[in-house]
Amino acid sequence: MALYTQESIERVKEAADMVEVVSPRAELRRVGARHVGLCPFHDERTPSFSVNAESKLYHCFGCGEAGDVIHFVETTEALDFPAAVEVLAERYGVELRRENEDPEAEQRRRRRERLLVVVERAAAYYARLLWGSAEARQAREYLAGRGLEEHVLREFRVGYAPEAWETLTAAALRSGLTAEEVTAAGLGQHGRRGGLIDRFRGRIMFPLADPRGRVLGFGARAMSEGQRPKYLNTSENELYHKGRQLFGIDRARAPAARGGRIVVVEGYTDVLALHQAGLREAVAIMGTALTQDQMSELGRAASTVFLALDADRSGEEAMVRAARQASGRGVELRVVRMPPGTDPAELIATEGAEAFAGRLDAAVSVPEFQVHRVLASADVETARGRDRALAELRPLVALTPERSVTRDELVRLVASRLDVPPDYVGTGARARA
Template structure:
C-alpha cells in the first residue's frame, strides 16, 4: 500500500473545514463557542444529541456514541477506507499529497491508473468540444434540443459527441503522448478482429461521461443516433477502472442534494437524469438501464436513506422495480415508487408537461408495497373467482412482509374493495403478516409484542414517524399535550390524513384515548392503539419536551414550504423568513428542555 509523508495526515486535517464537511449531511446550528449541534446521521432521533467541535475537527453523538474525526467521518459517510478517505479529503480541500515510499509494482499500477484517468478526462473534454463546435454533431445537438435539454445543463453533465471517423480519438491521444495500450486499457479503443490494429470504440454517438463519486471520469455511455446503428447504447467495456454494475450515473452531481433531501431519485437513462436535474430535482441518479445490483444499492444507501424509483411505466420498468426491491431487501434503504403515466419516461414528461408536473409526481410517490398491490390489482383478472384467487395468491407474500400498521389496514381495504369481498375475508385470505392480529380478534395493547411499534414504523415516512412520536408524547404528558394539540395547525403541521385523524381524536380523548374507540373505524383504532403503545413511561417526562416536539413539527413544515418555494421559484424570501422564525422558536424550546433537565 502507498505510504504518504508523515505529515500528510496533519496537512489534510488542517485544511478540512469541519462545518462544511459535516454540513453536507447534517443541518448544524451553533451551540457554543466551539460546538455545533444537529440531528445524528447515524441513528434516528428527534432532538439533537450529535455535535462537532470545528477546531478539534471531531464529532460525537451522546445518543448512539458514534464519534471520530474528519477521517472517520469520510470513511463512514462515503464508504471509503482510511487511505481513500484521506485522498478524498485532500482532493476536496486542495491538498497535494506527497508519497514517501511505495512498493514498485504498486507505484507502477497507481501511475498507470492516474495516466488512464487523465486520458479519460482529456477525452471527455474532446467529446464536449466536438458536440458544440463541429458540423457533424448538428443532428446530435438537435436531438438533445428536441428532448428539451438546455446547453447549460448538458455542459454541466459534460455531454459530448464522438466523431464518426475510426481514428479521431486515437490520433489526438497519440499526439498527447498516450500509447495504444493506454487507449485500450481505458476502454477508448478496441482491436479489429483478426488484426493487430486498434480503432476508436465510440464513433458517431452522443457521449455521457460516467464518473465516480469524486467526479473523475471512469468510462462512457454512448447513444446511437441512426436507426441502423447497433447497439442503441454502448458502454465502456469492463476493465480495471470501469465496472458498470458499481456505477450510478450522476452520483457525483446528486450526492450533496440527496444528503440534504434525505432521498435520492432513481431513473433509468441518461437523458432522464439530466431532464430531472434541469427541472430542479438535483438528487437524481440512474442505473443506466441495467437491473439494480447489490453494489448500486450500497451506493444508494450512502447517498440517502430513501430511494424513489422513477422508472418507465412500461412492463419492463415495473419488473425492474420489483427486481430492485428484491436486491434491496434487508438493506437500510426505504423504497418508494414515482408513478409515471403509461408510455412516458421522465425526460418526455419534463419536456411535455413541465417541471412542475414532474415535481408533483415525485412528491406523490407511494411506498413500494402499495405499488405492488396496485400493480397486482391493475393487471389481474378481477371478473372471476379464479382470477381473484390468483391475485390474492400473488399478494400473499407481499402482505407477509408488511407488519401491523395503518398502511397494512389501508391496503387490505383497497384489496377488499377491488375484489368486492368483505375486509375481514380479505385480511384472512391475505394472511396475518408480520405481527398483525388474527382478523377475528383484537388484542389489548398490553398484550402486544415489545417491538410491534418499532416494526410498524418501518413502513412510515420520516415525517410520519416524527408525528407519531409527538402524538405519543401528548398521551404520555396529557396536560402539556392538550395545549400542544390546541396550538397545532392540523392541516399544515401534519403531513398525512392518518396523523390528522389521530390528532383530532386525541384532542377530545386525551384523558382516556381508548374510551369509545371501539365504535370508530378500524383504521383509527389501530392507529390510536399504536400511538398509545409508543407513549413513553416514567416520572421524568418533561412538559417542555411536548412543546419542543410541536415546534419541531412547525419547523419541518417551514422547511417543506421553503423547498416548495424554491422549486416554484416564487415566495422564497418569505419562506426563508418563516423558516428562520420557526428555527429560532424551536431552538428556544430546546434550550428550555435542556434547562429543565439540568441537575439542580
Template sequence: MARYTADSKEKVRDAVDMLDLVSTRTELKKSGGSSYMGRCPFHEERSGSLSVETAKKVYHCFGCGASGDCFRFVEELEGLDFKGAMEWLAARYNVELELEDEDPAAARRRQERERLLELLERTATFYSRYLWESKEARRAREYLAERGLGEEVLRTYRVGYSPKAWDTVLMASRKAGFSNRECYDAGLAKRAQGEGRIYDAFRGRVMFPLCDRRGRVLGFGARTLSSQDGPKYLNSNDNAVFHKGQHLYGADLARSAAARAGEVILCEGYTDVLALHQAGLTNTVGQMGTALTPDQVGELSRLAPTVHMALDADEAGQNAMLKAATVARGRGVTLRVVQLPGGQDPADVVAASAQDMRDRVAASLPFVAFRVRRALDGGDLSDAEGKDAVIDELRPVFAELPPGVLREELLQTVAERLDVKPSLVSGWLAAPAPAPASAGRPGRPAPRPEPAAPAFGDPGPPAGPAGRGAPGPARGRGPVRAGLDAAVQSERAFLAAVVALPQSGTTELERLDLDVAFTSPLHRRAAQHLLAHPGEPTTGIDPEDQELAALAAELAVRAGELGASGAILEAEARKVELAMVDRLIAQSRARGTGGVADLARRRQELQAAQHRALERAMAETAKPD
C-alpha cells in the same frame, strides 16, 4: 490497495480549516471561543443546532446527533470512504500524501490505473468541447435541445460528442503520450476482427461520461443519432477501471443532495437523470440501463436510506422494479415507487411539467402498495377464480407486512376492488398458500407468480454508526435521533465534563469501576479511551471505529459548550455514582444478598456531595450584581 501513512493523516488534519470546511455547507456564527453554531446540513431544520469546535476540528448536531471530525464530515456529505475523504481534503488544502511501502507489483498496477484515469479525463474534456465547438455536432446539440435539456445541465454532466472519424481520439491520445494499448485498456479503442488495426470505440454519438462517486471518469455511455449506426446505446466494456454493474450514473453529482434529503431518485436513462436534475430534483441517479445489481444497491444505500424508483411505466419498467426489490432485500434501503403516466419516462413528464414530476416524487408509493396495485390492476376480477388468483399473488406480500395503518388501508383497498368484506380478505390473506394446481383454469394458462419481493424493500436492521455500510444518525439524513435514557444522558454529560477538565477528569475516572459505573458499552470504551488520551478525545481512534469517533467528537463539542468547571465535573461524577449505587441496591434487594444498608448510607453521602457541588456550580455561573 495502497495505504497512506499515519503521518499523512495528521498532516491533513492539521491543514484543514474547519471553519472554512463546514462553511461550504452552512452559515456559521461565532458562539464563543473557537465554537460556532449553524443549521445542520445533515437534516432539515429552522434553528441552528450544529455546533462546531474549530480548534479541535469536530462537530456535533444536538438535533439529529450527527458527530465527527473533519474526515467524517467529508465522508458523510461527499459520500466517500475514509481514504477518499482524506484524498478530498488533501486536494482542497494542498497536502501531499505519502504512501506506505507497497510491493512493486501493486505500485505498478496503481500507476497503470492512474494513467488510464488521466486518459479518460482528457477524453471526456475533448468530447465535451467538441459538442459545443464543432459544426459536426450541430445535430447532437439539436437533439439535446429537443429533449428539453439546457446548456447548463449538459455542461454540469459534461455531456459531449464523439467525432465520426475512425481515429480522432486515438491520434489525439497518441499525441498526448498515451499508447495504443492504454487506449484499448481504457475502452476508448476497439480492435478490428481478424486484423491488428485498432480504431475509436465511439464515433458520431452523444457521449455521457460515467463517473465514480468522486467524479473520476471511468467510462462512457454513448447514444447514436441515427438508426443506421448500430445499437441505440453503447457503453464502455468492462475493463481495468470500469465495471458497469458497480456504479450509478450521476452519483457524484447527486450525493450531496441525497445526503441532505435522506432520499435518492433512481431512473433508467441518462437523459432522465439530466431532466430531473434540471427540474430541481438534484438527488437523482441512473442505473445505466442494466438490471439493478447488488453493487448498485450498495451504492444507493450509501447515498440515502430511501430510494424513489422512477422507472418507465411500461411492463419492462414494472418488472424491473420487482427485480430491484428482490436485489435490495436486506440491504438497508427502503424502496418507494414513483407513478408515471403510461408510455412516458421521467424525461417526458418533466418536459410537460417539471412541477408534475416533483409532485409525483413527493407522492411516491411504499413498495408494498405498488405491489398490491399491480396485482389488482393485472388480475381478472370479473369472476371468483380470477379473484382467488389475486389473493394467492398477494398472500406473500401481506405475510411480510406488519400490523398497522398501512396494512389496514391496503386490506381495505383489496376488499373494495374484489367487492368482498375486509374481514374475509384478511382471513384469506393470512391463510397458508394452497398447493400448486397441476393445470390452470380451462381456457387460460396457470397464473405465473411474480418473483418474491419484500414488502418495503426490506430495509433490514436499523443503521448504526459502526462503519461506512451502517451509518448512524448521521448519515444524518433527516431523522432526528431518539432521546437517550436518563442513565445514558448522565454518563455522557460526565464524560463531556471529563474532556473539559482532563486532569481532574482523569482522577474521577480512575476512582470508578468502569464496568459497573457505565451502563453503555460505548461509554465504557470512551472512558478507557479518555484515560489513555487525556485532553485529546479525538486522537488515537481507529478510522474504522466510527461509533467511538462520533462520540468523541460530540464530547469535544459538549466540553467546549460546558467550559472548565471543577464543580460541574464533581456534580456529574456524583450523579453517575448515584445511578450506579441505585442499580446495586436494586440488585441486592432482588437477589437477597444483603448490604443494602451500607449502600443506602453511601447513597446519602453521594447525594450530599452532589448537592454541594451543584451549589458551587451555581455560584460560579451566577452573574455579579
C-alpha cells in the same frame, strides 16, 4: 481500497479548514472559541450546531451528530473514509502516503491511475468537440431539441465523438499513450485490417463517472438513422463495470445526502432534465435492471430511494428483489407512478417540475405498487381467477411490516376487491412468510 498512514491522515486534519469545510452546509457565527449555526443534520430554528476550528470537531446538541472534519465530509457528501480523506487531501494540498503496499497492488494502482488519465483526456476532448466542431451541429440540435441547456450539458461534460475512424486514437497515440492503454481504457479497438480505430464514432458521449467524479467510461448515443446499436457503452474493462455504474452519481451525491433521498431514472437525458429543473439528486441506471452493486451505492447516498422507471420495463420480480435488498440495508424503496410509455424528461417538459415533485410525494412502497398492479389485471369474475390473484397477492402483503397501517389497508383492499374474508389475505401471508 487505499489505506493511508495515520501520519498522512493527521496531516490532512491539520491542513483542513474546518469552518471553510462546514460553511457551505451551515452558516456559522463565531462565539468565543467556537463557531455555531443551524445544524445541517436536523431541522431547527435555534442554533445547536457547534464547530471547534482548533480541534476540527463538530457537535450538535440537538440531534447528537458529532465527529471530526473527515467524518463531516463522509456524512455530508456520502463518501467512504478513504475517499473523504482523498477529497480533503486534494483540497488542502496534502500528499498522502500509503500503508506499506505490496508491489503488485502498487503496480495495479499505478496502471489504474494511468488509465484514468486516458479516459479523462478523452472526456475533455469529446466535450470540446461538442461545442467547437461543425460536425457536432446535429448533436447540439438534438440536445437542444430535448430542452437541455448548455450549462447543464457542460456541467455533465456531455461530448461528441466524430464520425472519422481514428480521430481520438490518433490524437491519443500522438500524445504519448500506447495502443494497449487506449484499448484497455475502452476507447480504441482493432479494425478489420488490424489497425487501431475509435470505439465511438458519430455519437453523443455521456461520461460515466464514479461518485468522486472520475470518468471511468462512456455511454454513447447514435446520431444518424440506422446507426446500430442506438446506445453503445464502454465494454467491461479494468475501470468500467456496467453493473456498478450510476450515471450522475457524482453530481447527485451531495444533494442526495442533504435531502435524504435519491431518484432513479432510466436515461441520461432524464437525469439532465431533472437536474436542470432543480431536482439534482437524480441518477440513471441506463436501461438495466437494478443490480446489488447499484443498490448499495444508492443506499450509501441516501436513506430513501425513489424508482421513477417505466413500469412495464422494470419488471415485477426485479422490483420485489430490489425491495428486499433495500430493506436489508435499512433503505426505503418507493415507486413513483409513471404514465405508461413516458419518461421523466417528457413529464417535466409537459407537466413541469412541480408536477414531477408531486409524483415523488405520492410515491408508494413496492408492495403497495405491486398489489395495485396485480389487482388491476386480475380476473375477478371467476373463482379460479380470484384464487390465482390471492396466491400472487399474499406474499406481496407479507412484505409490509406486520401490524402496520399499510398492511391493514392492503389487506382490506384485497379482501374487498376479491370479495374474500380479510383473514384469507392476512393469515395466509403470515403462515407462508
